[in-house]
Structure formats: structure tokens, C-alpha cells
Amino acid sequence: MKPYKPETLPLENLNWEHLISLMSEANRKLARYDGILHTLPNPQLLLSPLTTQEAVLSSRIEGTQATLEEVLQYEADPKKSTEKYADIMEVINYRQATALAVKELEKRPISLNLIKKIHSVLLQGVRGETKARGEFRKIQNWIGRPGSTIEEARFIPPDPAELMKYLDNFEKYIHYEERDKLVQLAIIHAQFEILHPFLDGNGRIGRILIPLFLFEKKILSHPMFYISAFFETNREEYYNRLKSITDNKDWGNWILFFLKGVIEQSEKNTSKAKEIMQLYNEMKEKIVSITHSQYSIKVLDILFKQPIFSASEFVKKSEIPRASAKRILNKLEESQIISTVIKGTGRMPSIYRFGKLIEISNK
Structure with missing residues (x-):
């Protein structure tokens, strides 16, 4: 298997007709959720536990075991020793990385430099810290079972020599005027995972970008959208849909899966x-x-x-x-x-x- 050569964005030949029904439903449900955000007197305060729960679930996709209560209990009494310390710190870093990004967005749009800054906070003092924290990779990585060799890889991301070319295209696409912003977000999330630009932490960074994009594009009035529960519940399909892009250029079914996630989580977020x-x-x-x-x-x-x-x-x-x-x-x-x-x-x-x-x- 050779390093994957991703498609240049924006995508050509995307079947928009196939997406219209879920696209309009996802936009409608998300707008309804934003309507609720507008009525909250202090969303940052009131949705604080949901923000922590998002960090818990996004980190769990990567193998951490800490629960929301364990994180909150640690924060209430940090001196008390806990077996889950390493996992809890990953969750806390995730929340801090998101908070830093939100603060940065007041001054500048989403950029590759901002993504590197988020990554640096995400991996500070936790596993993966020694893997070029805050820097795009300069060596070849691969995705496979723990301990597998590159020959046994499930997927080999782009060659590091070509990575910056693809990342520049990725950054330009974030600011491109696509026909529909949620379809664009589905493509952005998938392309980031395909590029796998860091040696560790790619999944979490890709998920942090979701509420940031919705906020920057003024689809949401606050960067508070919690989608990791959907990905965590449908973890196998999440990975398979991404893999079918790189195996078969099947963007359509990935986008439909992503839009279903937006619909489901918009309803759940609204209700909560x-x-x-x-x-x-x-x-x-x-x-x-x-x-x-x-x-x-x-x-x-x-x-x-x-x-x-x-x-x-x-x-x-x-x-x-x-x-x-x-x-x-x-x-x-x-x-x-x-x-x-x-x-x-x-x-x-x-x-x-x-x-x-x-x-x-x-x-």
C-alpha cells in the first residue's frame, strides 16, 4: 500500500441531488438548536457540563476510559489520587484546547497555525506529548491495529513531502464559499482525518474543528455543538465511512452519515x-x-x-x-x-x- 493521494478541494462531481433532503433537515434542526442557544442567559455557564461531556466522549473514541463524573470529581479535589489520572488529563486538555481556539477566533479565522496551537495544548503533559506536539508531521505515519507495521496498515496517509501542499488546499477550502456549509463541514472533517497531519491527536483535533467551523461561519451563535456522542455510538460506521472515501472515493455516503449525525445531535442538544x-x-x-x-x-x-x-x-x-x-x-x-x-x-x-x-x- 502506498501513501494516499487525497482529492483536491472543492470536490468535483459531488451528487448534490442525493444530499438535498438530509441537507435541508440538518440545517433546519441546527437552526432550531441555535434558537435555543439564543434564549440561554449564559450558554458558557449553563452548557459547561455538556462541553466537558463532549471532551469525555471525543477522547473515549481514542481509547480513554474516564467518565464525566470522574473528571468533575478530580477537578473538585485534584489532590486525591486516581487511577484514571492520565485519561482525565486528556479530557481536561481537550476542553482547554477548545477554549483556547474559541478565544483565538475572536482575533483571526481558522488557520493551520491555529490548528497547530490547538494541538500543542491538546497533547501537553499527556501521551503523545513527545510526538512533535504542535507541529505537522515530517515522517510517514499509518493507521492500523496497535503494534502493526506499515505493511499491515489499514490506511497510509499522504507522504510527508506532499503534506503541506494538501494542507494549504485544506485551509483555502475552509474559507471557500461552498453551496452548503454543513456539506462543506462534512468534507472538512473527513479530509482532515485523511491527511492525518499530526503523529497523534488527529481524531480529536478533527472533532474540535466541527463547533469552531459552525461558530466561525455564524451558523451557531456560540461554539457549542456536541457531536462526539453520535460518532462514539456509531464508531465502526464512522471509521468505515471514512475508509470508503479513501478506498472508493465514496464521499456521498460519508456526507449522508455526517448529516444524520448533525440531525440526531441537534435534536439531543436542543432537548438537553x-x-x-x-x-x-x-x-x-x-x-x-x-x-x-x-x-x-x-x-x-x-x-x-x-x-x-x-x-x-x-x-x-x-x-x-x-x-x-x-x-x-x-x-x-x-x-x-x-x-x-x-x-x-x-x-x-x-x-x-x-x-x-x-x-x-x-x-
Whole structure:
């Protein structure tokens, strides 16, 4: 098998008629989801657990085992040792890489330099860190079973000597005026995976680019679209559809698969965002009536931003006097809004869990 020579973008001979029905449905469902984003008072805060869950699921496709609760619990008490430390750090890096990209997009469009910057954060201090972090590869890589040789490869990405030529074309296509932006995004995601421009982390970078593109093209008002659950559930088809592009130039069925993912996840994201908003409004009333406190909105925001938290972090982040904070936490627990995960002893603070929000995020 020789290194693959990808097609130049934009694609010629794409059968648009074949795509129209799912294309219009995907655009409609995504617009409906964006309508919900517009109604949220603070999407970054309210959808924070969904952003972490996206990082969990995208990393899981690459073999990590950490769950949403394990990540949140680690963040609530980083001093406590955990067997999943390496996996948790990969998830946290994913979230930080996405946050960096969003900040960069305020100043400049998606570019190859930005992609390298995202990659550098993604692999900082985790497995793959020594594999040319933040740099496009200069050696040949291949995809196959763990430990397989290049002769046994399932796929050999483009020759490193030609890689920059293809990446330049890829970057130009991101800013090309395609007939439909979601079809364009399907092509961008697949082409990035085909180019496999890094020695590690390609799958995750390719998935991070999805909400960034939707945000840059103003299809979404916030870069919050969570598609990894669809890819993770349909992992085998995800890889097979990509492989059928390189084996048979079958772009049509890959694009249809991607559009189905956008439709399914738009519906799920809409439903979760609505449930979270409903929970927020419900809790706003409940916390005011339970605590009778001037700090009730601060309390509410901490529960939604960090649904697993320590008593000491609660005091620090809310800036509520310690005695008042303790009284509020006791009242929230008595009312079963939060529950204790770990009872504090000596200098170790108690860890609390806001279960209703975690349940929605895990759906």
C-alpha cells in the first residue's frame, strides 16, 4: 500500500441531488438548536457540563476510559489520587484546547497555525506529548491495529513531502464559499482525518474543528455543538465511512452519515439545553426560597458551572463568608438539591454533587 493521494478541494462531481433532503433537515434542526442557544442567559455557564461531556466522549473514541463524573470529581479535589489520572488529563486538555481556539477566533479565522496551537495544548503533559506536539508531521505515519507495521496498515496517509501542499488546499477550502456549509463541514472533517497531519491527536483535533467551523461561519451563535456522542455510538460506521472515501472515493455516503449525525445531535442538544434551562429556572426559585440569601444567584451559578465541587472551592469561588456558605450548603443538602460524595475530615473538605444536572448531561 502506498501513501494516499487525497482529492483536491472543492470536490468535483459531488451528487448534490442525493444530499438535498438530509441537507435541508440538518440545517433546519441546527437552526432550531441555535434558537435555543439564543434564549440561554449564559450558554458558557449553563452548557459547561455538556462541553466537558463532549471532551469525555471525543477522547473515549481514542481509547480513554474516564467518565464525566470522574473528571468533575478530580477537578473538585485534584489532590486525591486516581487511577484514571492520565485519561482525565486528556479530557481536561481537550476542553482547554477548545477554549483556547474559541478565544483565538475572536482575533483571526481558522488557520493551520491555529490548528497547530490547538494541538500543542491538546497533547501537553499527556501521551503523545513527545510526538512533535504542535507541529505537522515530517515522517510517514499509518493507521492500523496497535503494534502493526506499515505493511499491515489499514490506511497510509499522504507522504510527508506532499503534506503541506494538501494542507494549504485544506485551509483555502475552509474559507471557500461552498453551496452548503454543513456539506462543506462534512468534507472538512473527513479530509482532515485523511491527511492525518499530526503523529497523534488527529481524531480529536478533527472533532474540535466541527463547533469552531459552525461558530466561525455564524451558523451557531456560540461554539457549542456536541457531536462526539453520535460518532462514539456509531464508531465502526464512522471509521468505515471514512475508509470508503479513501478506498472508493465514496464521499456521498460519508456526507449522508455526517448529516444524520448533525440531525440526531441537534435534536439531543436542543432537548438537553431546554432541560438545563428549565432546571436553572426551577433551582433559581427553589434556592431563593430555601436559603433566603442575597447570595442565591452566586450559589446557583456555581452549581451549574461545577456540578461536583468541594466546600472550600465553593467558599472561594462564591466569595460568600464561610459561616454563611456552610449554612447554605447544609440547607441545599437537607432539601436534596445536592448530596455529599465524600464527607470532609480534618483538613479535607467535603465534596458535593448536584445530581440533576449530571443526569441531564449523561443522557
